[in-house]
Amino acid sequence: MLQSEKAILAKGLYRAYNGTIAVDGISFAVEPGRIFGFLGPNGAGKTTTIRMLTGQLAPTSGTAYVAGCNVLTQRTALKQRIGVVFEIQNLYERMSGYENLAFFARLYRVEKKRICEVLEQIQLVGREHEAVRRYSNGMKQRLLIARALLHRPQVLFLDEPTRGLDPVMAQQIRAVIVDLKQQGVTIFLTTHYMEEADQLCDHLAIIDRGKIIAHDTPKLLKRQALLNLRCIKLTLHDEQQITLCLDDRKDNKRLCELIEADHVLSIHSQETTLEDIFIRLTGRSLVQ
Structure with a gap:
């Protein structure tokens, strides 16, 4: 198995904090263009795993490759190939949606026309010049996804993207996720909603106390x-x-x-x- 053949490849990832094991030697692979669900209760090791895969935290031992980049030695290249949407909505509330995207477009050094493309993709056209503080939670979540898509990432990490949203807004976010998959984007998804994981994910890994205890398609996991x-x-x-x-x-x-x-x-x-x-x-x- 070559890292270049996988969108995500983790091999023996291990992380301990002051003697406490957070992630205990986990290994898994994600095929390009798939939606991979990562499920676990609070404290299971999900956040630590995501931080290692996105280059924010160095593993104590083990290796991982995301979008062909070694997460430890190729962090600069990694950041150019991934998008990350955390549960916290860290937007500039006084700025408009367009201004939020324009600011990050300059950081990513992408052309302005890309802003219009992602606004259309996440269905915010017509509302982009309103202050973000007037947006609903669902609109803010879509704007966060738009921001993460500006530089056309190969792998997108979504942490609880529909948590706290009403059913209509949640369904809109799910539709965006499906559309991204159809465009070839690999998605690493954490969610507390089992029906959402069943509906969206091609493969699921269940992590508990730092170990992956099950890893399969939703259909095969439910075969019991x-x-x-x-x-x-x-x-x-x-x-x-x-x-x-x-x-x-x-x-x-x-x-x-x-x-x-x-x-x-x-x-x-x-x-x-x-x-x-x-x-x-x-x-x-x-x-x-």
């Missing part, structure tokens, strides 16, 4: 068959609801034991969701 059982408790005579996974050997053994003991009153299959899988793998909800 779950059964809801209505049972008589083994020690008491009242009923109990139990959920078992047929892909789990221990659960298969437990199912056989319950059936042999004649404790099963009924069995119903359950369609698996990403949230089911996430909770099963981590033991906790993504939103806490």
